[in-house]
Amino acid sequence: xxxxxxxxxxxxxFAAAYVGTRLLVPLNIRFSQTKGIMAxxxxxxxxxxxxxxxxxxxxxxxxxxxxVIWGLINLExxxxxxxxxxxxxxxxxxxxxxxxxKYKSRVRYKLLGQVMITLLMFHAGYxxxxxxxxxxxxxxxxxxxxxxxxxxxxxxxxxxxxxxGLDGLASGITCIVSVVLAVTGMLSKNPLVLIxxxxxxGTNLAFLKYNFFPARIFMGDTGSLLIGLNIAAxxxxxxxxFKGITTMTLMVPIIAMAIPIIDTSLAVFRRIGKGSxxxxxxxxxxxxxxxxxLSQPTIALITYFITCLFGLxxxxxxxxxxxxxxxxxxxxxxxxxxxxxxxIHKGQKE
Numbered sequence: 055x056x057x058x059x060x061x062x063x064x065x066x067x068f069a070a071a072y073v074g075t076r077l078l079v080p081l082n083i084r085f086s087q088t089k090g091i092m093a094x095x096x097x098x099x100x101x102x103x104x105x106x107x108x109x110x111x112x113x114x115x116x117x118x119x120x121x122v123i124w125g126l127i128n129l130e131x132x133x134x135x136x137x138x139x140x141x142x143x144x145x146x147x148x149x150x151x152x153x154x155x156k157y158k159s160r161v162r163y164k165l166l167g168q169v170m171i172t173l174l175m176f177h178a179g180y181x182x183x184x185x186x187x188x189x190x191x192x193x194x195x196x197x198x199x200x201x202x203x204x205x206x207x208x209x210x211x212x213x214x215x216x217x218x219g220l221d222g223l224a225s226g227i228t229c230i231v232s233v234v235l236a237v238t239g240m241l242s243k244n245p246l247v248l249i250x251x252x253x254x255x256g257t258n259l260a261f262l263k264y265n266f267f268p269a270r271i272f273m274g275d276t277g278s279l280l281i282g283l284n285i286a287a288x289x290x291x292x293x294x295x296f297k298g299i300t301t302m303t304l305m306v307p308i309i310a311m312a313i314p315i316i317d318t319s320l321a322v323f324r325r326i327g328k329g330s331x332x333x334x335x336x337x338x339x340x341x342x343x344x345x346x347x348l349s350q351p352t353i354a355l356i357t358y359f360i361t362c363l364f365g366l367x368x369x370x371x372x373x374x375x376x377x378x379x380x381x382x383x384x385x386x387x388x389x390x391x392x393x394x395x396x397x398i399h400k401g402q403k404e
Contacts, residue, residue, distance in 0.1 A: 064236070064252050067120060071256025074116035079264050082112035083271050091156050093272050097336070100220065100344065105269060108155040110277020113257035114148045117141075117284065120253050133246035133291075139178040140250075140287055147171055147283050151276035164275070165208070171283065172207040180290045182206050186305035203290065210307070211282030213314035216321055218278045220340045222266035222354045225273060227314060227361050228258040228281050234310040234365040235288050250288045254281065267350040285311070309368040309383055313339070313357055316390060339394055360390070 086092065086106035093099065093107040118141045125137030150167045153159060175181075182203045185193040195202055218224035232255035239247030258281070264270045273281075289307040308315060317339050325331045343353045367383050 064240075064248055067124065067249060067252040068256040071113075071116055071120060071253045072260045074119070075113045075257045075260035076263070078112035078116065079109065079261060079271065082106070082109055083264075085111070086271065089156070091152075091274075093274070100341075100350070101269075105272055107272040107274035108152055108276040109261060109265065109271040109273040110151060110275075110280050111148065113261050113273075114144065114276060114280045116257050117253050117280065118144050118148075121250075124249055128245075131245075133249075136179055136246060136291065137249070140175075140180070140284070143171060143174050143178060144280055144283060146174070147280050148276055151274060151279045155274040155276050168208055168211055168279070169204065172204045175207060175283070175287065175290075176200060176203050180287045182290050206290070207283065207286045209315065209318065210286040210311070211279050213311060213318040214282040214285070215275060215278040216318050216338065217314040217340075218273060219338055220344075220353060221269040221350050222262055223340060223357060224278055224281065224314075225258045225262045225265045226354055226358050227311070228285070229255055229262065230358060230361045230365050231285060231307065231310045232258065234368050235285070235307065237369050238306050239288075244291075246291045247288050250284060250291070254284055254288075267354065305371060306368045309371075310361070310365045312364040312387055312390060313361055316387070316394060320394065 083106045086108050091106065091108045092104040093101065094104050095102050121137045121141035121144070125134045125141065128134035128137070150164070150171070154164055176199075180203075181199050183195055183199050185195060185202070214224050214228070217227065232251045236248055236251035236255060239245075239251055261273065261277075265273065285307055321335075321338065322331060324337060325335065328335075340353050340357075343356075344350070348356075364383070364386065367386065
């Protein structure tokens with residue numbers, strides 16, 4: 055089933071998300087300061103003064119409210135109930151993130167909570183049932199749907215969480231990825247994808263004003279986990295709720311999120327080599343770029359530019375030959391990985 059969503063409704067949802075977040079962020083800053091939810095400087099942090107965190111609370115509440123409202127308005131449609139289910143689970147994610155921002159829970163317990171959230175998403179209908187095959191027909195996963203869904207949600211949530219180590223980095227990347235997903239949703243006439251992308255874009259664009267260098271508030275786990283959940287939900291909604299759509303499989307968000315996914319993958323292998331995947335470090339790509347003397351705004355803008363390039367390639371899957379674009383994306387990713395290893399090697403010498 056395909057349902058058209060008028061452009062003015064997309065603009066209206068985006069505007070409501072933007073305005074709502076702009077109004078709540080100043081309140082969120084005061085709330086974090088009052089409740090002592092602060093990111094304190096430590097040996098792994100970049101900032102030198104305490105900064106209010108849990109900023110995801112401001113845009114998270116807006117995301118949930120708009121999902122519930124639009125879900126109730128469209129309850130007779132298939133995607134109305136899906137929006138309400140996502141909103142309820144998002145509320146649990148906010149609670150999990152807020153607890154971690156306040157009390158700094160152990161990584162293994164946080165990961166366990168994420169797995170439980172993913173299982174809820176799977177049973178709510180947000181599941182990966184197809185994998186894109188750029189060389190032919192898509193793969194139907196069948197019984198492999200559950201483990202692939204778990205891996206996908208964990209990868210996306212932690213990719214945003216780990217990339218959120220520099221002012222404006224995670225929120226800026228999210229804005230770009232949201233535009234890519236919105237365009238894909240529009241081309242495939244998928245209202246659920248389009249609505250979720252519009253909400254994510256509006257809220258993060260508003261938050262970016264306060265989060266770009268010098269950041270007045272951090273999104274914290276409250277925001278990064280929620281963003282990751284919603285991006286994973288958008289991509290899984292694209293090939294389950296509307297099974298006839300093949301453009302909205304994992305290939306699009308994977309390409310658009312190339313930098314956080316590569317950074318997360320490198321972090322996993324690096325930590326395994328050091329004996330524990332749960333051991334946090336200060337060895338992400340943006341850390342090495344800082345060691346090379348680049349400023350935070352410069353690193354953020356470079357990352358935005360590269361993300362835009364990958365985003366354009368992702369959108370291209372709807373227009374051109376998948377084989378050609380896949381070859382181009384593989385080449386770009388190979389160059390990015392080589393560049394990442396070069397930066398890491400050079401940064402370690404500094």
